[in-house]
Amino acid sequence: MNPADFDLQASISRLFVYPIKSCAGVELQESLLIETGLEFDRAWMVVDEGGEFVSQRELPRMALIRPTLRHGDMVLRAPGMLALHIAFDRVEGPVRVRVWDDEVAAYDMGDIAAQWFSDFLSEPGQPKKKLRLVRFDPEHKRLSSRKWTGEVEAPNQFADGFPILAISEASLAEFNARMAAAGHEAIAMERFRPNLVLAGIEAHDEDRVDELRIDTGEGGQVLLRPVKPCARCTIPDVDPATAQTGTAVNETLRSYRADPRLDGALTFGMNLIVLEGVEQPLRVGQTAGANLRFE
Template identity: 55%
Template sequence: MNDSNDANSIDSGFSSAFNLLISRLIVYPIKSCAGVAVQQAVLTETGLAFDRAWMVVDAQGNFLTQRDLPRMALITPKLGHEEMALRAPGMLTLQIALFRAEQPVQVNIWGAAFKAFDMGPLAAQWFSDFLGVTARLVRFDPEQTRASSMDWTDGVEALNQFSDGYPLLLLSEASLDGLNTKRKAAGLTSADMLRFRPNIVIADAPNQRPDLAMTAHDEDRLAQLMVLTAEGKVILKPVKPCPRCPIPNIDPISAEIDTTVGDMLQSYRQDARLGGAVSFGMNLIVLQGWEQTLKVGQPVHGNYQFD
């Protein structure tokens, strides 16, 4: 992959852009475990650095998920320079080396087999004890190629590690506000952004024209996003609405289940593009800007696409 896009053609697509900023960046080092809010993150070929680089598997190598084990939400990583510290209620802190792995193994994710590296018996015991099932921690093998579905990327090869299918997930503050307005009207408490596990959250910039202010689910209609970084420009393309499983029903703080979140989305977010499945947020691919650094507060310019 390379940054082969023609800069002039990209720039011209933003002639009627509206002005946004990155309001949050969140990395999920271990698939289905808690996220880490960061102020900056390097954008790699597979998404934000360290995002879904690790995964928890069972004895047969099949990936484990909050869908079946809500307690995974309580496993909280903290990224350091050389190690990742894992904490969970009632457990001693587990230190995981960022750049070291154990023996090669084969794992299964969504019916496909991939090579990975086992992180050793100490990590396996820690996860097994906390989750109450036989579990092991594995790291993605960077020599592997795991591509997003080209049915949605228009033929662009977009790589990811252990994410569900795409390098990045985008959500807007306006969309969460829209959901919580409906929840408040129904006498329900607000839902937290962390329930929806986005990587990049966008909001209106202070200089946004009032008539161009984002409304709920405007990210559904974005053709491209251009992020202005210290190194240059990052070009991101929304490609697929994010179909929602039961994970947003799981409180990321307590791991308790509240089905009213999914029920509310079901009432107004059935998406014809997904055959009627509920969607909330957009999956992104990277067209330009690998190895640049995204930061909270960076300007973002976007343009709408119209059918």
């Protein structure tokens, strides 16, 4: 890849996957790109007894559930709980569940997992929650909104709406400068839950590029298209170390990130879709070229 062919050149500085929707992420040095994003990203989800997904919005303690990915299973740890092992090759019966407006096919992960999540996420002195862990059915096709992807069919698993979220280091640095000016402590990138963290570009350049072309170093390339700014809810105000909630993150975003593209919603980071490179590896240190988009 010739840098002279692009307006901007970035590098991947960090990679994250979030195996269970709204639980802690896993930082990796390498991840396989699949049709729905990074392998194992949002492949599992916690649902209530009606099959509706739950998240840190109503259950901030989900932030304290920390997965570890191993060769054949995922190990979940949480304060005060024994480790829970989730095998990659075993599921229970098929179920139907809801994530936002989509009803999708999934597989229940069994009673032991259900008990573990129900125990940890129930509040002392409150009625016991009845929660289940489910895994996305890979035969089901859940597509990103064609309003944003146009002619491209972009499948997801349990992500909010798009396969990949990218944020630049410079965007976080600018945000933290504004936090400091308002008398707040800096926060880590983990609050914004990106998949790709990009180094070497200016703040919010990820908002302004047409495509990211990533050299995999093995004769292949990955082509990702930014399609929609990421509208922010209250989850970035949940401290991933303590599950305590605050207001400083959204207050700071409100001061400069009201986005006319989304009718004034607060945005930070860009949602990407996969155009090319399925089954290619993404690694920390890979370079990405991009041209600025002018509309």
